[in-house]
Each structure stands twice: as C-alpha cells, then as structure tokens.
Amino acid sequence: MADELDTALDRAAELLRSARSIAVLTGAGVSAESGVPTFRASDGLWEGHRIEDVATPFAFQRNPRLVWQFYNARRANVGTVKPNPGHHALAKMEGRWGENFTLVTQNVDGLHRAAGSRNVLEVHGSLYRTRCTGCDEIADRGLEPLGELPTCPACSALLRPDIVWFHEPLPEDVWEAAALAAHRADVLLVVGTSAVVYPAANLIPIARGVGGAKPEPGKVIEFNLTPTEASELADVGVYGPSGQTLPRLCERLGL
Ligand code: BV8
Ligand code: ZN
Numbered sequence: 001m002a003d004e005l006d007t008a009l010d011r012a013a014e015l016l017r018s019a020r021s022i023a024v025l026t027g028a029g030v031s032a033e034s035g036v037p038t039f040r041a042s043d044g045l046w047e048g049h050r051i052e053d054v055a056t057p058f059a060f061q062r063n064p065r066l067v068w069q070f071y072n073a074r075r076a077n078v079g080t081v082k083p084n085p086g087h088h089a090l091a092k093m094e095g096r097w098g099e100n101f102t103l104v105t106q107n108v109d110g111l112h113r114a115a116g117s118r119n120v121l122e123v124h125g126s127l128y129r130t131r132c133t134g135c136d137e138i139a140d141r142g143l144e145p146l147g148e149l150p151t152c153p154a155c156s157a158l159l160r161p162d163i164v165w166f167h168e169p170l171p172e173d174v175w176e177a178a179a180l181a182a183h184r185a186d187v188l189l190v191v192g193t194s195a196v197v198y199p200a201a202n203l204i205p206i207a208r209g210v211g212g213a214k215p216e217p218g219k220v221i222e223f224n225l226t227p228t229e230a231s232e233l234a235d236v237g238v239y240g241p242s243g244q245t246l247p248r249l250c251e252r253l254g255l
Pocket of ligand 2: 132136153155157
C-alpha cells in the first residue's frame with residue numbers, strides 16, 4: 001500500500017511542478033485531524049441533530065433557540081482546536097504560488113486562515129460571523145459565546161450565523177471568485193470532501209473544463225481517506241489522512 005501512496009504523491013508533485021495556477025477545494029476532512037467532527041458520520045446525524053433541524057432557514061424560523069444551541073456548541077468546539085499539518089501545508093503552497101493559488105473551503109471553522117492561508121474563499125460562510133435578520137449587518141464576533149438568542153446591537157433584531165444553510169444560495173461574489181479560480185486552474189486539489197454538496201462540488205467539473213469550456217482540461221488530484229463522488233473526475237487519488245499526505249506532498253515540492 002505504501003508504494004501506491006508514494007507513486008500517487010510522486011505523480012501529484014509532478015503535475016504541480018508544471019502548474020501555473022492552482023485551486024483547492026477543501027471539506028470537513030481537512031479539519032478532521034484537528035478534532036472538528038465531519039458531517040456524514042455513519043449514523044447520518046450531525047452532532048446528534050438531523051440536518052433539517054439545524055441547518056436550514058426553516059429550522060431557524062421554527063426553532064432559533066435550537067439552531068443557536070447547535071452553532072454555539074460548534075463555535076465553542078472550534079475555539080478549542082488548532083490547524084493541523086494539512087492546513088499548514090496548504091498555507092506553505094500558497095507561499096510558493098502566491099496569488100495564483102486560491103483556496104476554496106466549504107468549512108466554516110476558520111482553520112485555513114488560522115494556519116496562515118490568505119486567499120481563502122469561504123463558500124459556506126463562517127462560524128466567526130453573524131448576520132442580522134433585520135439590518136443584514138455582518139459582523140465578526142470571534143468565538144465568544146453568544147447568548148441563546150443573540151440580538152443586533154444596531155437594530156435589536158435577531159442575529160443568525162453567517163452560514164449558508166441548505167436551500168440557501170451561496171454568496172454571489174464568493175461563488176463567482178471560486179468558479180473563476182477553478183476555471184483558471186491548471187490543477188485543482190480536492191481535499192477531505194465527500195463532494196456531495198452543490199454547487200461547491202461543481203468546482204470539480206469546472207476545473208476539468210467539462211463540455212470543452214477550457215482549451216486544456218485542468219488536472220484534478222483527490223486527497224481523501226477513501227474514493228468519493230469526485231474520484232472518477234480525478235487524475236490522481238492520494239489516499240491517506242491529509243494531515244500526513246499534504247506535508248509529504250510539500251516535501252516533494254521542496255517546500
Ligand atoms: C442551494 C453550512 C439553491 C452548514 C453547508 C435536495 C433537497 C434540498 C437541497 C438539495 C437537494 N439536492 C441538492 C440540493 C442542493 C443542496 C445539496 O447539495 N444537498 C446535498 C446534501 C444533496 N445544496 C444546497 O442547498 C446549497 N444551496 O443549492 O441553494 C438556491 C440557489 C439560488 C437561490 C436560492 C436557492 C447550499 C449548500 C450549503 C449547505 N451548507 N454547510 C454548516 O456547516 O453549519 S454544507 C456542509 O456540507 C458543510 O459545509 C460541509 O463542508 C459540506 C460538505 O461536506 P464535506 O465537507 O464534504 O464533509 P463530509 O463529512 O461530507 O465529508 C468529509 C470527507 O472527508 C469524507 O470524504 C471523508 O472520507 C474525508 N476525510 C475524513 N477524514 C479525513 C478525510 N480526508 C482526508 N483526511 C482525513 N483525515
Ligand atoms: Zn440589525
């Protein structure tokens with residue numbers, strides 16, 4: 001098995017050496033080794049909740065107290081964790097490619113920025129931010145516990161997490177930038193995502209230039225524990241914990 005992983009890492013490094021522009025799509029798996037639970041655990045529950053009960057606008061309308069309980073618990077968890085070597089490896093790669101390196105994350109835990117990544121597109125929002133249901137004010141509130149039903153200091157309306165729930169559109173400008181980065185990418189790294197949530201998962205066919213949208217199809221390299229929905233679109237599959245495989249990739253790149 002080890003030599004299969006070595007071969008995949010060699011191939012991945014070879015593709016990256018000649019890459020001018022790189023995009024990355026990360027999901028919960030890149031934060032797993034930091035102690036942040038992933039979404040699709042075996043029981044289909046998410047921290048003991050059904051997604052419909054805590055991550056949709058209807059859930060918030062129906063029971064904002066439960067939704068805030070869920071998000072305050074995740075904010076508290078993220079306050080106790082730190083980036084793992086996988087996050088740091090991606091920050092190192094950005095140092096090498098500069099503004100030709102765009103990191104698109106579905107994660108809301110802020111760990112990429114904490115590891116030093118700068119060009120980060122949070123397509124599903126962030127646990128650090130709240131949005132006002134009255135005046136739309138968006139504020140970074142750190143990870144301090146927010147009360148059971150936090151209200152807006154400006155207009156006293158109920159605050160909500162600045163998170164994209166299911167059935168909600170992604171922030172237009174962030175999505176446009178992510179799709180452009182994938183379109184321009186010579187190589188897309190797909191790290192720690194089951195690639196089942198849309199439109200984020202569309203970045204993979206966009207990077208490949210499906211439908212002849214690109215003169216040269218981009219190469220896709222998957223970093224995961226196991227093959228996923230994205231695997232058939234991947235040129236290379238690097239299977240192992242990303243906290244170990246990404247640093248080994250950086251070693252091969254001399255970073
Ligand atoms: C939209 C914020 C339309 C919440 C999230 C049917 C009904 C309703 C909707 C739909 C439907 N069919 C399709 C849809 C659309 C829906 C969707 O895609 N649903 C899926 C589930 C079928 N999408 C939406 O609703 C989107 N909005 O479509 O709006 C619209 C358009 C215009 C105008 C109005 C409306 C919104 C999607 C965003 C939802 N919000 N997050 C929160 O986080 O609190 S999504 C949620 O899932 C997280 O963001 C998470 O990142 C994301 C994806 O999950 P993953 O990150 O991939 O995590 P997962 O656990 O699944 O996988 C972990 C992977 O890591 C695994 O592969 C594992 O093997 C690997 N791994 C584990 N450990 C490691 C590892 N890999 C490496 N190393 C390790 N150590
Ligand atoms: Zn307000």
